[in-house]
Amino acid sequence: xKLCMIGTGYVGLVSGxxxxxxxxxxxxxxxxxxxxxxxKKGIIPIYEPGLEELVKxxxxxxxxxxxxxxxxxxxxxxxxxxxxxxxxxxxxxxxxLTQVYKVAKEIRKSILKFKIIxxxxxxxxxxxxxxxxxxxxxxxxxxxSVVSNPEFLREGEAIRDFTYPDRIVxxxxxxxxxxxxxxxxxxxxxxxxKYINTSRRAAELIKxxxxxxxxxxxxxxxxxxxxxxxIDVNAEDISIGMGLDTRIGSRFLRTGPAYxxxxxxxxxxAIITTADKFKTNLSVIKSVIKSNENRSTLxxxxxxxxxxxxxxxxxxxxxGVTFKANTDDMRDSSCLSMIPKLIKKGAKINYYxxxxxxxxxTNLKNVFFSKDIKSAINSTDLIIIHTxxxxxxSINFKKDVGNNKFIIFDMRNIYSSTKMKEQKIxxxxxxx
Ligand code: NAD
Numbered sequence: 001x002k003l004c005m006i007g008t009g010y011v012g013l014v015s016g017x018x019x020x021x022x023x024x025x026x027x028x029x030x031x032x033x034x035x036x037x038x039x040k041k042g043i044i045p046i047y048e049p050g051l052e053e054l055v056k057x058x059x060x061x062x063x064x065x066x067x068x069x070x071x072x073x074x075x076x077x078x079x080x081x082x083x084x085x086x087x088x089x090x091x092x093x094x095x096x097l098t099q100v101y102k103v104a105k106e107i108r109k110s111i112l113k114f115k116i117i118x119x120x121x122x123x124x125x126x127x128x129x130x131x132x133x134x135x136x137x138x139x140x141x142x143x144x145s146v147v148s149n150p151e152f153l154r155e156g157e158a159i160r161d162f163t164y165p166d167r168i169v170x171x172x173x174x175x176x177x178x179x180x181x182x183x184x185x186x187x188x189x190x191x192x193x194k195y196i197n198t199s200r201r202a203a204e205l206i207k208x209x210x211x212x213x214x215x216x217x218x219x220x221x222x223x224x225x226x227x228x229x230x231i232d233v234n235a236e237d238i239s240i241g242m243g244l245d246t247r248i249g250s251r252f253l254r255t256g257p258a259y260x261x262x263x264x265x266x267x268x269x270a271i272i273t274t275a276d277k278f279k280t281n282l283s284v285i286k287s288v289i290k291s292n293e294n295r296s297t298l299x300x301x302x303x304x305x306x307x308x309x310x311x312x313x314x315x316x317x318x319x320g321v322t323f324k325a326n327t328d329d330m331r332d333s334s335c336l337s338m339i340p341k342l343i344k345k346g347a348k349i350n351y352y353x354x355x356x357x358x359x360x361x362t363n364l365k366n367v368f369f370s371k372d373i374k375s376a377i378n379s380t381d382l383i384i385i386h387t388x389x390x391x392x393x394s395i396n397f398k399k400d401v402g403n404n405k406f407i408i409f410d411m412r413n414i415y416s417s418t419k420m421k422e423q424k425i426x427x428x429x430x431x432x
Pocket of ligand 1: 008011029031084085099120121152153154155262
């Protein structure tokens, strides 16, 4: 099938490359000329395991193309996926749909025959209705169908998630579109993915409700971990004990820093705004947001306690600064609220991240990037393990830090407290 992905970011590029690999003709569009030129040269704009190989392979064999020309690409395609960003609107909590509506207006200029227009971007309930109205202003009803097909991939595991999804959700009442999309996804359905056809509004809400639920699960175990710290219980035992109940499940039930990333923080806020619009109080999600916002403050307080409130001139090293491992995404990473508060108190921050230096941290005074773990932790006072990368799991701290007074605060519990004790290393985890 002939597909066009509008917005070549984490979602558009991954899904575009995967659709191409399944044998479709795909054009990935972006307004960012630099990004598109780089992609044509094989330079991948994001860190995502396996993506570079997939893009290069399919670009080389011609099934994946890159372009900045939206009208030409829409004309050539049968199915158009809108994959642009839906960030939080400035000074509000709702989703900013400017990019989505702008794209809808662009698309309507190039509809000469029947097109399926899909929102893969996460959009609030009724956005599909709005897009339909925008296009109807210029194009007759029988020339297009607006469908919701939310994306559930996770950064860091995006290709696997796209290729082996738990479910494919298609929100449309249009039988013709549903048939075409079932066919498009048939290679994934035959590998075990469940295919759900529902209403457009339901599909839009499934995405928000899923993200809000996962954010709730993380926040829930984080609060249980707070209690564990007070009663000498290991929160990991609680996670295992709870997670083995198949009604609960073990995923997203590990304690750590506040949840972050490009989805949970904005989507939990946006669903509240939608509910407010329809005069519904989502009180559980409201308290999840509040608890998560408090979490970075709480962990920062712990850092102060660990350093006995003597922060001035202390060398603090962050291992990992992205919101989770296997991604270079800094959006809403909890370290972005912690680091400025530490430097304000006079700390000097060194950080190492496997995905390199971060533009979000370059302009901060007394924040330095180290090219490897060894130089990052050298002669530091406190090491904060912020992200769970595999290469942080077997560090010889005693040898590499080079002083005897360093402390480790492991926000991901990747080391054993007992082993640290045996090595006489001052070590703190979470929920232990
Ligand atoms: P992103 O910021 O990485 O990519 C969006 C891209 O759209 C950018 O490259 C931008 O230049 C491009 N763009 C914006 N306006 C454009 C226009 N008018 N024409 C052409 N290109 C344009 O965003 P993302 O992380 O891929 O997220 C996209 C959507 O998917 C969001 O709604 C997000 O909530 C949702 N989503 C994201 C993830 C994730 O893990 N990142 C997972 C599921 C769903």
